[in-house]
Amino acid sequence: MVRKMLEGSQAVAQAVALCRPAVICAYPITPQTHIVAELADMVASGELKSVYVNADSEHSAASVCLGASATGVRTFTSTSSQGLLLMGEVLFNIAGMRLPVVLSCVNRAVSAPLNIWNDQQDSLSLRDSGTIQLYAENNQEAADLIYLAYRVAEDHRVLLPAMVCLDGYILSHAWEAVEIPTPKEVDAFLPPYSPLYKLDPEEPRTFGMYANPEVYTEARYMLQRAMEEAVTAIQEASHNFELIFSRPMPGILEEYRTEDATTVILGMGSLVSVAKDVADELRGQGEKVGVVKLVSYRPFPKEMVYEALKGASDVLVLEKGISLGSAGPLLLDVRSVLHGPHQPRVRGFVCGLGGRDVTRQTIKAALAEKELVDARFLDLKADLELEGMGQANRDRQPALARGARRKRAPRKEGINSA
Amino acid sequence: MKVTTGAVGLPGTSRQNKTGSWRINQRPHFLHIRCTACDLCALCCPEGCIYGNGRNTYYSDYEYCKGCGNCAAVCPVDDIEMEPEKGGLPEGVFVFYDEEEFRHMSTA
DSSP states (O other), X not given: OEEEEEEHHHHHHHHHHHHOOSEXXXXXXXXXXXXXXXXXXXXXXXXXXXXXXXXXXXXXXXXHHHHHHHTTOOEEEEEOHHHHHHHHHHHHHHHHTTOOOEEEEEEOOOSSSOOOSOOSHHHHTTGGGSOEEEEOSXXXXXXXXXXXXXXXXXXXXXXXXXXXXXXXXXXXXXXXXXXXXXXXXXXXXXXXXXXXXXXXXXXXXXXSOOOOHXXXXXXXXXXXXXXXXXXXXXXXXXXXXXXXXXXXXXXXXXEESOTXXXXXXXXXXXXXXXXXXXXXXXXXXXXXXXXXXXXXXXXXXXXXXXXXXXXXXXEEEEESOOOTTSOOHHHHHHHHHSOSTTOOEEEEEEOOGGGOOXXXXXXXXXXXXXXXXXXXXXXXXXXXXXXXXXXXXXXXXXXXXXXXXXXXXXXXXXXXXX | OXXXXXGOBOSOHHHHSOGGGGOOSEEEEEOOXXXXXXOHHHHHOTTOOEEOSSTTOOEEOTTTOXXXXXXXXXXXXXXXXXXXXXXXXXXXXXOOOOHHHHHHHHHO
């Protein structure tokens, strides 16, 4: 184990190198580029014995990884934003063919308008692709989740692609002390990939065959079951990680000062660090505030989320993305496990879009909100005139649940069943 | 029957999948009167299931013919007619085989 000052991208690249993928294929995109540039350097210098393929698009990069993975070897790719969306079509195929491709997504806003800065709309938009999604709070986690991603993805109960998500710039371009394990330690944690099936000219096979209505449903059912198994696989791998690497691995989620918390802030990625600061500050003033960091967004760990939140009376979901026309996708997931009576009211906030900083004030504004909101945009600027709309926060968007609440008399009867 | 992880199987499933089961109410009838062996019908068949070697020898393999009518439409001498289906469509098949089942199907 060596402790090094590393840029987030370097930490991810070094973790990937320790997993020794046979094939790395990528197409550069900001803010992800440093990861594959670092890996390309290692390959060019002979330090890493991988085949590095430059693709002509992210669709091609993902396709190269699909094909390479089908030959039974470990693969890696990395992307951001539009690049991830372009990979989307292939990711569904990778998942359907049950290939454990690992990729990192350096989270960035999607166009239009064009924006290269951080939010999580890119990966959130691919939540239904059958790809495991793990979100890092800091650079240590970004690196550690790479080892975990390979181990879980290649688990025969799972066999799904896995994506490690790290916030663009906030993590990818920030320098932090990161513990990098020895190759021996990584090998102890991550066994060689042993494919269930592989492409081999001596024994030809076809992957992802045509499925007529008589079997397609079952194939999709198998994917859902694999995702459910992934929860167990992540738990087991996290436990094993902690034994081998002697540092915490919250592969599913992490609870921070939630023991007696009445208010819990839930989020993913780097904004959790700010939420923890707010919790510390408010705890100092006697308020019982805790934080839940969700690491595994897909699979969504229903039982663990329920257990972590059931004691609270108020849950705030902060997310850097939105399912336009509905609410924050994470809010919908969290509400889905807390819909009974006498359960905490779950409120949804959208923040940190396109690189707008999530500050303590952002989170305090959410805490001050009393309405049962689904997609309240935080930090909207009152001095901007929005064509055809006047000012942004003049018309506070009515919460879906507000109408529902009117019909149901007392709040404690359970307000989240709208 | 077994549904394999990742829908992986042995090659040759295109032959196993009898697309002739997709026909609805018409199929091509090769009249063998004016055929000049131009081969356009075979070239335009999306299923690649029209065969022939010389004038008035062309035929469609009804196990795979989907009844699209492209061959009749492109025939420059109107020597192919679409005629009502006479029944006896091949049965559709499942294509996720484990190896044992697949080999059995292949030899059946």
